[in-house]
Amino acid sequence: MHAALTVFLKEVRENLRDRRTLVNALLTGPLLAPVMFVVLINAQLHVELGKAEKPLSVPVVGAANAPNLVAALRRMGMVVEPAPRDPEAAVRSQKADVVLRIPAGYGAHWRKGETAQVELIYDSSHRDTQAQIARLRDMVDGYAKVTGAQRLLARGLSPALASPLVAANRDQATPQARGALIFSMLPYFFVLTAFLGGMYLAIDTTAGERERQSLEPLFATPVARRDILIGKLGATTAFALASLALSITAFAVAGRFVDTSRLDMVLSLGAHFAVFVMLLMLPLVVLLAALQTLVAAFARSYREAQTYLSLLMLVPLLPSVLLIVVPVKARLWMYAVPLLGQQVGIMQLERGDALGALPVAACLAGTALAALLAILVTMRVYASERLAISG
Amino acid sequence: MIEVRNLHKSFGAVKAVEDVSFCARDGEITGLLGPNGAGKTTTLRMLYTLMKPERGRVLVDGLDAAADPLGVRRALGVLPDARGLYKRLTARENIEYFGRLHCLDEGALRRRCDALMAALDMAGIAGRRAEGFSQGERVKTAIARALVHDPKNLILDEPTNGLDVMATRAMREFLFGLRAEGRCVLFSSHIMQEVVALCDRVVVIAHGRVVADAAPEALRLQAGAASLEDAFVRIISRSSACTPP
Ligand SMILES: Nc1ncnc2c1ncn2[C@@H]1O[C@H](COP(=O)(O)OP(=O)(O)OP(=O)(O)O)[C@@H](O)[C@H]1O
Ligand SMILES: [Mg+2]
Numbered sequence: 001m002h003a004a005l006t007v008f009l010k011e012v013r014e015n016l017r018d019r020r021t022l023v024n025a026l027l028t029g030p031l032l033a034p035v036m037f038v039v040l041i042n043a044q045l046h047v048e049l050g051k052a053e054k055p056l057s058v059p060v061v062g063a064a065n066a067p068n069l070v071a072a073l074r075r076m077g078m079v080v081e082p083a084p085r086d087p088e089a090a091v092r093s094q095k096a097d098v099v100l101r102i103p104a105g106y107g108a109h110w111r112k113g114e115t116a117q118v119e120l121i122y123d124s125s126h127r128d129t130q131a132q133i134a135r136l137r138d139m140v141d142g143y144a145k146v147t148g149a150q151r152l153l154a155r156g157l158s159p160a161l162a163s164p165l166v167a168a169n170r171d172q173a174t175p176q177a178r179g180a181l182i183f184s185m186l187p188y189f190f191v192l193t194a195f196l197g198g199m200y201l202a203i204d205t206t207a208g209e210r211e212r213q214s215l216e217p218l219f220a221t222p223v224a225r226r227d228i229l230i231g232k233l234g235a236t237t238a239f240a241l242a243s244l245a246l247s248i249t250a251f252a253v254a255g256r257f258v259d260t261s262r263l264d265m266v267l268s269l270g271a272h273f274a275v276f277v278m279l280l281m282l283p284l285v286v287l288l289a290a291l292q293t294l295v296a297a298f299a300r301s302y303r304e305a306q307t308y309l310s311l312l313m314l315v316p317l318l319p320s321v322l323l324i325v326v327p328v329k330a331r332l333w334m335y336a337v338p339l340l341g342q343q344v345g346i347m348q349l350e351r352g353d354a355l356g357a358l359p360v361a362a363c364l365a366g367t368a369l370a371a372l373l374a375i376l377v378t379m380r381v382y383a384s385e386r387l388a389i390s391g
Numbered sequence: 392m393i394e395v396r397n398l399h400k401s402f403g404a405v406k407a408v409e410d411v412s413f414c415a416r417d418g419e420i421t422g423l424l425g426p427n428g429a430g431k432t433t434t435l436r437m438l439y440t441l442m443k444p445e446r447g448r449v450l451v452d453g454l455d456a457a458a459d460p461l462g463v464r465r466a467l468g469v470l471p472d473a474r475g476l477y478k479r480l481t482a483r484e485n486i487e488y489f490g491r492l493h494c495l496d497e498g499a500l501r502r503r504c505d506a507l508m509a510a511l512d513m514a515g516i517a518g519r520r521a522e523g524f525s526q527g528e529r530v531k532t533a534i535a536r537a538l539v540h541d542p543k544n545l546i547l548d549e550p551t552n553g554l555d556v557m558a559t560r561a562m563r564e565f566l567f568g569l570r571a572e573g574r575c576v577l578f579s580s581h582i583m584q585e586v587v588a589l590c591d592r593v594v595v596i597a598h599g600r601v602v603a604d605a606a607p608e609a610l611r612l613q614a615g616a617a618s619l620e621d622a623f624v625r626i627i628s629r630s631s632a633c634t635p636p
Contacts, residue, residue, distance in 0.1 A: 006491040010480075017479040213475030217536065220439045221492040222465040385442050389473075 003223040007231025011205055012238060021200040025239050029196040030247035033189040034254040042257075055079050056135050061087055062102035066110070069102070069118070069143060076139045087121045097129040098122040098136055113151070186251070187346040188320035190244060190277060191339065194285045195292075195316065197243025198236040199309055202292030205232040207305040210388065219388045229293070229382045233375065236289040244281055248274045273349050279360070280345045283367035287338055290374035297381045319343045335359040336366030392417050392575050393438060393544055398447035400433055407433040409599040411447070415577040415592075417543070420570050422590035423579040426627060430599040431579040432472045435548050438577075439469045451544055465493070468542035470550055474533040476521040482532045483508070483517045486539055493540035500539075507535040510565065526553040534565075545569060547578040551585060563589060583620045597627045 015021045057079035063070045070080060084090040087099040101119040109116040118140060122133050149159035209215045218228065255269040292309055299305035319340045330344040341363035348355055381387065393415040400408040408430040415421035423431050436442045438449055440460040449456035449463070456463045476485050483504060490500040508517050511531045516524065521532065530550065537545070550566075551559045566589060569576055580586055586593055587607050595603040595610070603610055603626050614622035 003492055003494070006488070010477075010488050014477055014479045209475075212478070213473035214477060215475075216441060216471045216473040217469065217475070217489075217533070218492075219441055220464060220467070220469040220471060221489060222461045223492050224461065388441055 002227070004227040004231040004234065007223075007228050008234040008238075011201065011232055011235035015201055015204065015235065015239065018200075018204075021204070021239075024200055025197045025243050026246060030193050030243050031250050033193060033247065034250040037189070037251070038254045038257045056132060056139075057081050058098055058100050058132075058136055059083050059087070059090070059096050060100045060102065062104065062106070065102040065104055065106045066116075066118070069140075072143045073139055076142070078136070078139060091121050091123050094123075094126065097126075097132045100136065100140075184324050184347055185320060186350060187343045188317060189251075190247060190281060190346065191284065191288075191316040191342065192313070193247040194240045194244045194281060195288055195313055198240030198285070198289045198292055199313075201232075201236040201239050202289060203296045203302060203305045203309065205235065206293055206296040207299045207302050211302050215388045225382045226379055229375075229379055233286070233289050233293060233378075236293060237286055240285045240289060241278075241282075244285065245278065248277055269350070276349050276355060276360075277346055280342050280363050283364055283371050284338060284342050287367055287371035287374055290371060290378050294374065294378040294381060297378065297387060315339075323347070330359075332359060332362055335362040338367040338370045341366055392450075392452055393421075393546075393577055394448075394450040395434070395438070396448045396450075398434060398437055398449070399445045400430075400437060400442065401445065406599050408437070408444075411596060411599070411601050413594045413601060413604055415544075415575050417575045418570060418573045419591040420566060420576045420578070420589050421592045421594065422586040423577065423594050423596065424581070424583070424586050424623065425579070425596040426581055429581075429596045431581075431596060432548055433599075434596070435471075435546055435577075435579060438546055439467055439471070440464060441471075465540070466542060466544055468537040468540070468545045470530075470533055470537045470545075470547040472548040474529065476524065476529060476532055478522040479520060481518050481520050482513060482524075482528070482535075485521060485532055486536045489536045490539040495540060503539055503541065504535075507538055510568070511535055512561070527555070527558045530554060530558075530562075534562075542574075544575040545577065547576070549580055550578055551580070551582070559585070583623050595623065595626055602626050602629070 055077055058073075059081040060070060061083040063080060063083070074080060081096075084096060084099065087096070087101060090096045091099055099121040101121060103117065103119070106116050106118065120133065120136060120140075122129060124130070124133075148162060152159045152162060206215075209218070219225065252269045252274060291312065295308045295312060296305040299308055316339055320343060323343055330348065334344050335341040341359075345355060345359060345363050348359075395414070396412050398408050398411040399406075411430070411434055413421070413423075423434065425431050433442065437444045438451070438456070440449075440456050440463055443457070451463045451466050454462045454466065476482075477488070480488065486504050486507065487500060490503060495503065508514060511534065513528075513531055513535065516528050516532070521529070524532065530553070534547075534550070537547075547566075551562055554562060566576055566578070570591075578589075590607060593603070593605065593607055593610055594601055603613065605613060610626075611618070611622045614625045
């Protein structure tokens with residue numbers, strides 16, 4: 001049996017006997033994110049759907065000034081509330097989302113055929129009221145359009161005269177793409193899971209082994225340090241992959257508990273998604289394992305390694321946040337950048353789009369190259385004299 | 392056989408080993424005697440290629456450690472200063488792991504484990520996880536692990552450290568057994584009595600230098616002292632008198 005394989009099997013066996021590693025790598029790590037995810041998404045859906053389905057109720061000031069308008073709004077489903085004493089204050093204090101004010105001069109302007117005015121009083125800094133405001137505005141605009149068209153017809157003119165141009169909406173976002181907006185954090189969850197899955201082994205097999213004074217006897221065996229490192233990296237990678245596979249499966253199951261049909265979106269978290277995510281993540285998992293081992297080898301103690309790795313864990317957050325704050329179009333070079341490539345690739349997969357051979361190849365090659373470099377650097381550190389000596 | 396020629400090693404300003412030469416022969420027990428910080432551990436670490444000497448050569452059974460470190464380590468059994476076990480593995484699994492790293496086949500490995508555990512009286516702990524082992528149990532497991540591949544040469548860094556009288560005596564008998572098998576045994580110690588009781592040859596080092604290399608009796612005659620302990624103290628203080636502080 002090859003020495004690297006012996007090291008690999010021993011590390012796997014030893015860590016399978018460690019409860020803390022098991023719970024972290026195979027339970028809380030891969031399952032916590034999907035559970036949180038379902039709860040968060042459902043809460044968000046609940047809020048948005050609640051607003052959309054509730055009848056629109058609006059306090060109206062001066063309803064008596066425009067009985068026809070108010071009657072029309074009622075027909076469109078609006079519930080007219082009694083007017084507050086101070087509409088501006090009511091909006092500012094969020095007692096009302098939006099208040100409709102019909103001025104006293106409304107009737108006079110209307111009868112003369114001039115442009116009459118109503119006021120929508122709202123606070124645009126409250127984002128959650130925007131849907132209500134838009135609905136009210138649509139109702140008022142709709143009433144104005146219909147009335148305008150009737151007036152033109154009454155004078156024997158075509159209503160088209162008054163609207164020489166309309167822009168029709170043809171939204172090309174597939175239902176999946178709308179869902180993917182919510183799911184743009186998913187790639188980060190996957191990277192995080194792989195990171196946490198391998199972290200304990202990376203520390204345990206290097207800084208931990210040195211601290212427990214067993215690295216020196218190991219290095220006194222006739223096994224090249226390179227082979228020892230390969231075995232340890234293999235074990236770290238195996239735990240990270242197991243963690244990731246569990247997480248992807250959990251997300252696929254969790255996806256079923258998100259009632260996306262109500263928002264008419266579809267999420268592609270099926271088998272095709274799982275296989276391609278694993279494929280894109282494979283070289284990244286190796287890269288992460290090598291980097292974790294490298295950091296752990298530099299650390300003077302187990303604790304120090306843990307501290308460094310907690311900081312390193314924040315790095316994969318960068319591309320996720322970047323792409324959410326500054327949404328950019330995915331270009332080929334991005335696929336070749338480790339982390340960024342997985343981020344854009346997985347986001348595309350969620351959207352239900354097929355990934356071309358070229359982006360997949362770029363992603364695999366780019367990250368694999370980085371992983372190879374990281375392994376070579378780690379091998380150099382492993383060959384150093386001070387690595388084995390504790391204290 | 393282990394031959395050491397003009398070894399040098401320093402850590403920054405600290406000259407840990409300076410021009411150390413000696414020879415440990417087959418069928419003999421050689422003791423490396425010296426006070427704390429004398430450079431014993433550093434010397435032994437260069438023998439099993441954990442550290443590279445700045446100058447000098449190490450030959451194990453004629454193999455040059457610089458040219459063939461893997462070959463040298465294959466010919467050596469090592470009980471290093473750091474002798475941690477894997478706590479989540481049993482004593483037997485700890486030993487087997489090292490046997491597999493030495494590429495023993497499973498049949499030979501089983502026979503060798505059984506023989507070593509019988510010789511070291513480990514039947515009670517073979518199937519127990521190393522977590523919570525006593526000092527003596529730890530040392531036994533570490534020795535069995537060092538010997539699993541049946542090496543011709545043995546290097547032990549303070550093997551009786553932390554052992555009680557009974558365990559020390561058992562260890563002594565065990566080392567005599569290894570000598571009787573014709574092996575080359577090299578061990579370090581800072582305890583006079585131990586060296587007297589065990590060694591065919593004593594190499595005394597102080598401040599990184601060899602200050603005496605002889606049989607225990609010859610050493611005492613050489614120093615003109617009544618007991619070996621007096622000889623030791625005399626040799627050490629003589630060497631520190633001529634080393635600048
Ligand atoms: N890794 C290291 N880094 C820096 N200095 C070291 C290192 N290893 C040993 N030294 C120094 O080299 C000198 C010799 O140390 P060494 O451990 O070889 O002594 P020793 O004879 O084994 O002592 P002891 O009986 O206490 O085990 C000491 O001064 C020690 O401080
Ligand atoms: Mg020492």
